Amino acid sequence: MTLEEYKKVRWAFVVVVSVIFSQTIYYKNYFIPIAVLLVASLVHLYLRRQVKEILADERDYALAGRSALMTLQVYSWIAVVAMFIFYALRDINPSYEPIGMALAFSTCLLLLINAFIFHFINRVRFSDKKLIYSALLLALFAALFVAGIRGLSGEDDWICEDGQWVQHGNPDFPAPETLCK
């Protein structure tokens, strides 16, 4: 496969995956997007291997590193400012509060992931214990995946029914204080 063909296939692939993602989330199905994400990653890896030409070299990687760092900084600033605005406006609309909270936590999570990956690459690149570190990373991803599926499954939660919060499963947190409509 030539580089041009690969680029075209990748564009088509992105469109198809985006449509599946948006449609399944719209219909409140969260398992299909996770499965699609996994399959898409594998197919993308396969496609990359089919290209005989050079897709990226050291200059691209250097630029990618710098752009990733700048993206992190720009996103963090935007998210933090937006978070304060949403928090300030929570009396106007209560739904602004969770949005602000999601932005704040997403920034923390992003910075944590960045720090973790940086230290992981740093250790792995200069270490003889590549297999152990890779196994640890795989175990961590597996744990996160399981936790994510459990979180999205809707088990052990409070459900709003006829104006009252009804226990579903065994949630380890009290019923929400917000009004159930």
Place this chain on the structure above:
Amino acid sequence: MKNRIKELRARLKMTQEELAFRSGVRRETIVFLEQGKYNPSLKLAHDVALALGSHIEELFIFEKGD
């Protein structure tokens, strides 16, 4: 840092695409290298020199302040 990549490549009648392929980089990187807008890693400098049948010290000219 100056370099003689363009000069040596012309002497060998080699295209940028060809040199890029032999050095294991994209053509764009060769363009930036020739214009002196990108400082390569030691490995890339070595690979480019090898592709041009030269040596790093002949290909790249280091000056004070580089």
